[in-house]
Amino acid sequence: MSGPADFKLPAKPASIKDIARLAKVSHSTVSRALHNHPLVNAETAERIRQLARKHGYRPSAAARSLVTQRSFTIGVVVTTISDPFVAGVVGGIEEIAAAHGFSVFLANSNADPEQEVRVVQSFDERRVDGIVVTSSRVGALYVPVLSRRQVPIVLLNNQHPSEFAYSVVIDSTQGAYDVTAHLIELGHRRIAFLGDEFGRQSDTERLSGYREALAQAEIPYNRHYIVHGDGKAEGAITAMSKLLTMPLRPTAVVCYNDMSALGAMHRIHGAGFSIPGDISIVGFDDLHISQYLNPPLTTIRQPMHEMGRMAMQTLIAILSGVISQQNIIVPGQLVVRASTAPPREQP
Amino acid sequence: MSGPADFKLPAKPASIKDIARLAKVSHSTVSRALHNHPLVNAETAERIRQLARKHGYRPSAAARSLVTQRSFTIGVVVTTISDPFVAGVVGGIEEIAAAHGFSVFLANSNADPEQEVRVVQSFDERRVDGIVVTSSRVGALYVPVLSRRQVPIVLLNNQHPSEFAYSVVIDSTQGAYDVTAHLIELGHRRIAFLGDEFGRQSDTERLSGYREALAQAEIPYNRHYIVHGDGKAEGAITAMSKLLTMPLRPTAVVCYNDMSALGAMHRIHGAGFSIPGDISIVGFDDLHISQYLNPPLTTIRQPMHEMGRMAMQTLIAILSGVISQQNIIVPGQLVVRASTAPPREQP
DNA sequence: CTGAAAGCGCTTACAG
DNA sequence: CTGAAAGCGCTTACAG
Numbered sequence: 001m002s003g004p005a006d007f008k009l010p011a012k013p014a015s016i017k018d019i020a021r022l023a024k025v026s027h028s029t030v031s032r033a034l035h036n037h038p039l040v041n042a043e044t045a046e047r048i049r050q051l052a053r054k055h056g057y058r059p060s061a062a063a064r065s066l067v068t069q070r071s072f073t074i075g076v077v078v079t080t081i082s083d084p085f086v087a088g089v090v091g092g093i094e095e096i097a098a099a100h101g102f103s104v105f106l107a108n109s110n111a112d113p114e115q116e117v118r119v120v121q122s123f124d125e126r127r128v129d130g131i132v133v134t135s136s137r138v139g140a141l142y143v144p145v146l147s148r149r150q151v152p153i154v155l156l157n158n159q160h161p162s163e164f165a166y167s168v169v170i171d172s173t174q175g176a177y178d179v180t181a182h183l184i185e186l187g188h189r190r191i192a193f194l195g196d197e198f199g200r201q202s203d204t205e206r207l208s209g210y211r212e213a214l215a216q217a218e219i220p221y222n223r224h225y226i227v228h229g230d231g232k233a234e235g236a237i238t239a240m241s242k243l244l245t246m247p248l249r250p251t252a253v254v255c256y257n258d259m260s261a262l263g264a265m266h267r268i269h270g271a272g273f274s275i276p277g278d279i280s281i282v283g284f285d286d287l288h289i290s291q292y293l294n295p296p297l298t299t300i301r302q303p304m305h306e307m308g309r310m311a312m313q314t315l316i317a318i319l320s321g322v323i324s325q326q327n328i329i330v331p332g333q334l335v336v337r338a339s340t341a342p343p344r345e346q347p
Numbered sequence: 348m349s350g351p352a353d354f355k356l357p358a359k360p361a362s363i364k365d366i367a368r369l370a371k372v373s374h375s376t377v378s379r380a381l382h383n384h385p386l387v388n389a390e391t392a393e394r395i396r397q398l399a400r401k402h403g404y405r406p407s408a409a410a411r412s413l414v415t416q417r418s419f420t421i422g423v424v425v426t427t428i429s430d431p432f433v434a435g436v437v438g439g440i441e442e443i444a445a446a447h448g449f450s451v452f453l454a455n456s457n458a459d460p461e462q463e464v465r466v467v468q469s470f471d472e473r474r475v476d477g478i479v480v481t482s483s484r485v486g487a488l489y490v491p492v493l494s495r496r497q498v499p500i501v502l503l504n505n506q507h508p509s510e511f512a513y514s515v516v517i518d519s520t521q522g523a524y525d526v527t528a529h530l531i532e533l534g535h536r537r538i539a540f541l542g543d544e545f546g547r548q549s550d551t552e553r554l555s556g557y558r559e560a561l562a563q564a565e566i567p568y569n570r571h572y573i574v575h576g577d578g579k580a581e582g583a584i585t586a587m588s589k590l591l592t593m594p595l596r597p598t599a600v601v602c603y604n605d606m607s608a609l610g611a612m613h614r615i616h617g618a619g620f621s622i623p624g625d626i627s628i629v630g631f632d633d634l635h636i637s638q639y640l641n642p643p644l645t646t647i648r649q650p651m652h653e654m655g656r657m658a659m660q661t662l663i664a665i666l667s668g669v670i671s672q673q674n675i676i677v678p679g680q681l682v683v684r685a686s687t688a689p690p691r692e693q694p
Numbered sequence: 695c696t697g698a699a700a701g702c703g704c705t706t707a708c709a710g
Numbered sequence: 711c712t713g714a715a716a717g718c719g720c721t722t723a724c725a726g
Contacts, residue, residue, distance in 0.1 A: 015719055015720085016720065017719075026698075029695090039696085041695060059719085060472065060720065062408075062410075063719035063720035064720055066410055066413060066718095067720055081434050081438050082435055088429055091427065091428050091455060094455050098454065098466075105420075106437070107451065108442065121405065126450060262636060269641050288580075293640070363704065376712060376713075388711060409703080411704055411705075413705095414706080415705070704718085707716090709712100
């Protein structure tokens with residue numbers, strides 16, 4: 001990293017002292033006038049505000065936060081902003097943050113724990129007032145790192161939300177149950193599960209929702225119908241290939257999320273099968289694009305924008321000293337579209 | 348907005364003075380030790396660093412930037428982070444920023460000029476070292492606002508890049524020309540253009556690339572084949588409906604971008620037509636999902652991640668006092684997939 | 695109503 | 711090699 005010497009300084013902005021000099025008052029009075037403090041002569045205050053406006057004066061957030069010990073910033077750690085689910089969440093966070101005068105630091109971790117730790121350290125130096133961690137596998141690790149400063153952390157769809165942290169999570173089990181039950185109702189019995197990477201918590205939960213629905217309908221569980229992708233289209237393509245080569249092909253596939261469903265659909269079409277004619281497909285998330293796919297995707301709607309809002313509102317509640325709900329579990333909602341239909345052949 | 352009084356303060360973090368007291372040296376020496384300044388006894392320096400680590404000391408970025416007049420932060424203004432193109436760009440910006448020790452403020456403007464001005468003012472108070480504005484219609488307006496402080500601004504795919512600002516833009520005209528020429532080569536002559544909102548600069552440029560290709564092939568320009576969407580799937584659906592009701596339907600449609608193409612494809616399939624059998628479709632962007640659509644989309648690849656990187660690199664070059672190229676025009680690249688084929692019926 | 699003073703947590707010439 | 715001092719741009723008791 002380059003040192004300050006390598007950089008040219010921007011023009012120095014007007015300071016409170018400059019305005020004070022122009023208004024022929026002390027800088028204390030300028031500070032008060034700008035804060036609409038009652039104990040300052042109305043005319044003087046107005047004159048100061050005019051001058052400040054005229055000279056494009058902007059108070060230095062750094063100087064202010066140095067004395068107030070509040071930065072009015074929050075940090076958001078994401079695995080990758082290119083994931084449409086993550087982007088939706090960040091949009092919701094930013095919306096509420098802006099409405100409350102908070103600025104948002106955004107940092108990618110690329111799902112690399114070391115990078116995540118570095119990010120949180122930089123947030124610590126920036127003295128953020130709070131942190132939101134999205135879809136991390138190790139988010140809970142930050143809690144001890146930041147416990148010294150007691151920076152509130154909200155984990156959003158993280159693995160292992162710690163008992164010391166706040167969290168907002170989708171009800172994965174229920175969602176997977178609902179979408180599997182939908183397939184069973186349509187008459188499917190050979191239903192596969194195309195998961196995320198093996199062992200991830202949300203994968204385990206969705207798998208268990210799937211199994212619950214099967215058990216409920218007294219459909220025997222077939223472990224050969226369980227394959228694992230990576231939560232992205234790429235991994236789903238490989239995983240779907242395995243399912244397609246099985247002697248007794250499944251008639252429906254429960255995908256971990258919509259991006260996985262997109263990959264699975266691509267593979268199925270590439271193999272010359274039709275959806276839902278030959279195979280029904282369901283996803284999880286209800287990304288914006290999912291309604292426009294060919295065919296439009298049946299899925300579980302996860303209110304990502306709203307979940308981002310909730311995370312930021314939780315942070316604000318904590319900072320305001322209001323007791324806030326520690327763990328918010330958000331229900332998903334089944335959205336039935338054209339990627340599901342009764343199976344053609346009866347088993 | 349709530350005042351500071353409404354909030355509880357986080358625990359105060361260790362300061363340079365605390366470490367100085369523990370190490371029984373002056374805080375000047377601590378500062379030097381932490382910066383690996385040569386003029387400090389090696390053993391003392393090591394002892395100080397150990398203590399700092401042990402007590403989880405993190406220097407206050409605010410205090411430092413107050414004296415150095417550099418914040419090592421940049422501000423990124425986006426219309427909406429939920430647009431996958433924008434998300435890709437932000438990913439590229441963040442990557443380069445992080446590699447150079449810069450933190451990134453992210454703010455949504457919702458394409459509302461007033462909101463954009465508010466965002467830039469907040470960036471001004473934060474004393475960001477630079478700003479990137481993405482896909483804005485009014486980005487150039489910031490230049491005068493910030494000229495006082497001479498904060499460098501890089502406009503990315505903005506309308507009207509000012510001669511006072513730096514810019515990174517895709518070569519819209521060339522891209523639209525290439526993709527239209529591809530359709531002509533396949534034998535199409537009734538080619539429609541489904542644009543962005545009427546009057547936007549990138550729309551105008553892509554339309555002119557389309558017209559150039561037609562002129563080159565001596566295909567008469569038919570203004571009835573020009574419709575306007577909104578750069579999103581929604582607007583494209585309405586616009587596509589108009590094209591479908593025409594007595595002499597186009598055999599191919601050049602869409603403003605991939606999201607528009609997604610909407611157009613959805614509408615075409617909904618009407619019972621096939622792609623590319625009845626109608627060929629092309630987009631612009633090459634979003635990550637485009638390769639997985641049914642059929643996979645022929646489009647112009649816009650290297651969004653790389654463009655974000657370029658924007659941040661430009662900022663760093665300016666801050667380093669290196670003369671940087673003022674306007675970078677990035678070529679797009681034709682990617683042929685299965686959404687285009689020769690027209691079935693000869694005109 | 696107003697100003698002088700102290701202090702937030704740093705960096706960095708200036709003396710020693 | 712080390713420390714005392716000044717100063718970055720603010721806020722806010724404390725006196726008047």
